[in-house]
Amino acid sequence: MQAVERPKNAQPWTNLGPKVKLSSAITIIAPSVIYLAILLTTGMDFMAGLFTIFLPLQLLCGAWAGYYSYGKRGITDGLLLVVTFFLSLFVFVLLASVLWSVIESGFQALSPHFIYQNNVYVSGKTGLEIGGVGHAILGTALTVGISTLVTVPLGIATAVYLTETRDFGRGTVRTLLQAMSALPSVVSGLFIYSMLILSGWSGYSGLMGSLALIPLMLPTVSRVAEESLRLVPKDLRNGALALGAPSYRAFFMVTLPAAQSGIVTAVLLGIARVIGETAPILLTMTIANGTNLNPLQGGMATLPGYIFNYILLGDPTSIARAWGAALVLLIFVGILFAAARVASAPKKAKKRSAK
Amino acid sequence: MANFHLEAKDVNVWFGARHVLKNVNLQFPENQVTALIGPSGCGKSTFIRTLNRMHELIPGAGFAGEVLLDGKDIYGEAVDPVDVRIKIGMVFQKPNPFPTMSIKENVISGLKLSGISRPDAGDLVEQSLVRASMWNEVKDRLNDPAISLSGGQQQRLCIARSLAMDPDVLLMDEPCSALDPGSTRRIEETILELKESMTIVIVTHNMQQAQRISDRTAFFLAEDNTPGHVVEFGETQQIFYGPIDPRTNEYVNGRFG
Structure with missing residues (x-):
């Protein structure tokens, strides 16, 4: 031809x-x-x-x-x-x-030592060559990490409840989630402050900050996870059940792996949602200049707290530090969103195994 | 009365308040293929789902009657639907291999899913694929993802997956309706081989297919908003060449439905 x-x-x-x-x-x-x-x-x-x-x-x-x-x-x-x-x-x-x-x-504030040093030796007279946000990065990682550890199982469990069951409670749960996603973050912080700190049950600590972040993170995680579970074809679940699977095995072996990328996205979006939250952090944690890895005791710096603190100090060096921390935070959020995009991208068929 | 392998007695089905199947009585003898035919919406697929209790997963579903497997009611009080579905396998209209698993994992997925451990899982993969007549096509790429297969191969993989559970009965809900003639022929050949070792019930819209592979045929009909019911049930030859009911005659000769 x-x-x-x-x-x-x-x-x-x-x-x-x-x-x-x-x-x-x-x-x-x-x-x-x-x-x-x-x-x-x-x-x-x-x-x-x-x-x-x-x-x-x-x-x-x-x-x-x-x-x-x-x-x-x-x-x-x-x-x-x-x-x-x-x-x-x-x-x-x-x-x-x-x-x-x-x-x-x-x-201008950004440099290698800005990433790993803490602020112990910083005073009003030191310039940008000393001090950094290392302690704040660790603090943010700790508080957000604890929130994530609590929220992810809870959020996925909520999503499973909404997609796998046909209980009458679903409507209520969904409405509550929607209401929660509109919750101003300061209210969440105030709640922890008045319930746990003012009452004397706990002092200001990283853990209190984590607790204040949970209600903010939960709706994002469970809504996105719910959407991704809903996208898994019913046929797959039926196929598993028709093979004699109890529904929990059908869920863990078939539905959950099929929704894996969506679940990862849900977690990353949840983290991105709370990583920059300032109000709840300010109400529940005191800001420290040194590195503190104990979330149960003592002040702990976080990136948003650091920014807030230094922008208020008002001198040019401090303001530069605050902007530098904002840039670091922005970069972290950017990395998270990029990771979410990669994780949620449709998987290419794996290479055929060698014959 | 002869003992039948699987038997439906006075099966009635509702979706919410809507009565969709009325007093269905069918007997499925061992090692025979029974075809369920009838126009869309007459309740064939609903009926076949009641045979392994997949029906009850639909919200608002209702059921009355008995389904006897070897004389025991699968809707009995102490019967676990999971055990029923292990004994009575099912192949769906649309091929639904598990996308996150390889071909091999798909075949033995039933074992893992139902928590049965078998030391000879490797042999079982080959055995099941051979029985589904696709071993030669895939033996060199058992670790490839199942979704890399063609539609017809995916459907045969789903059959192999059911066979790995060594079911007594295999239910097939229009297994060929999404496939090309070549794949359809291969699945039909597989069905004819399989019936040597199990009882098969198949829903089909294809009259020629029903004639080619089935021993007995049941004609379902739901007229004017009445619940679906069995109009005629008998040897396939009789249903197609000497139907007693005029409606059966019209349907199998393509004059309505």
Whole structure:
């Protein structure tokens, strides 16, 4: 058979035609140019003009381009396209600027010793060459770690209850979880503070911080785990039960492994949810300058606590330290989210074993 | 009356308040294939699920009647559904191998799932795959993931998985409806070999398939919102070539349903 060569344009659906190309180009360029000219001549406020002059201009242009290319039905298309692009870009710029300010301000504090040293030798006079967030990283790891150890079994158990049983209590549990996910974190901190610390049952300690984080983490973990368990086809579970499996074995050997990546995501998202929580930490833990590995006693620093503490001190070096800690925290959260993405990515079929 | 291997007596099924199966009486003799035919929604699949108590997993399900395996009611008070399902295996419409397990692990998954330990698990893998007539295709890649197999192979793997439990009865709910003609033929050949050692009940929408493989056929029907029931039950030859009930005649000749 004669081979058919792939033509240069094998994707005819991408041919937009000269009208669309021309009007799109005008829509992209014209409003920005006009707005820039107005800005330069009148010297008005950028943000004010963005919404009062640029956006209407851009919308007008989009509507015209739609009408010019496709007639009447193109108007809504053009308008929606402009609105979508404008808002997406707006949010993206906001996010990027937040990220950038953390990186820009935090970068000068960042150095190897900033990661592993603690703050014992830091005073008002020491510069950035001494001291770091090592103790705060350990503290965060400890408090969040304890919360995770408690929350993960509890959260997965809740998810199992919601997916595997048909008890009448499910609706109540689900509503409670939703309510919990809207719980302000300060309330959670206040609860532990008033119940366990004010009552004299315990002093300020890492453990109290962990306890305050649990109610914040639980809804995230159980909701995401529930979704991933729900995605496992019923057929698989039935297949296991039809082989004579008691339902607990069917769950542990078939349903849970099939939902594994989703469960991992649930755990990572739960950690990311609480790792930056400040309010509950401030109410339940005292901040220490030294390394403390005992969650039952004494003050313990955490990254959010460290940031809060140093930003309040107000001198340039302390503020730089706070930004540095924020950057470290941001990097940790970034790593967690990246890990969640990798864990939840569909698994590629394993390589076939050698024959 | 002859002793039947598996027997359904006055089986009635409800979903919530809806009566979906009414007074089904069927007998399944040993080493025979019994086909259940009938239009969609007539309760065949529901019925076959009552035979190994998979039916009770559906929320709101109700059941009345008896299902006797070797004369003992599987719905009896002290009977554990887990034991029932070990003796009465089931193959589903859609192939459902366990995606996280290899081919080999899938075959012996039933043992692990039901907590039975057998020292000869390795031999069992080969035995079961041979019985499901797919040993030669997969013997070199037993450790590959089960989902790397084609649809037809996956379904035969599911059959092998059931066979590894050495069931007395094998229930098949439209096992070929998702497969191509080639795979269907192979599964039919497997069924004919398997019936030497067990009792088989199969739900099928394929009239030719029922004629090719079954010894006896039951025709189910649910008319005008009435619960499904058995219209006619007898030797396959008789059902297809000399049906007594006119509705059976119309159905097997493709005039309705």
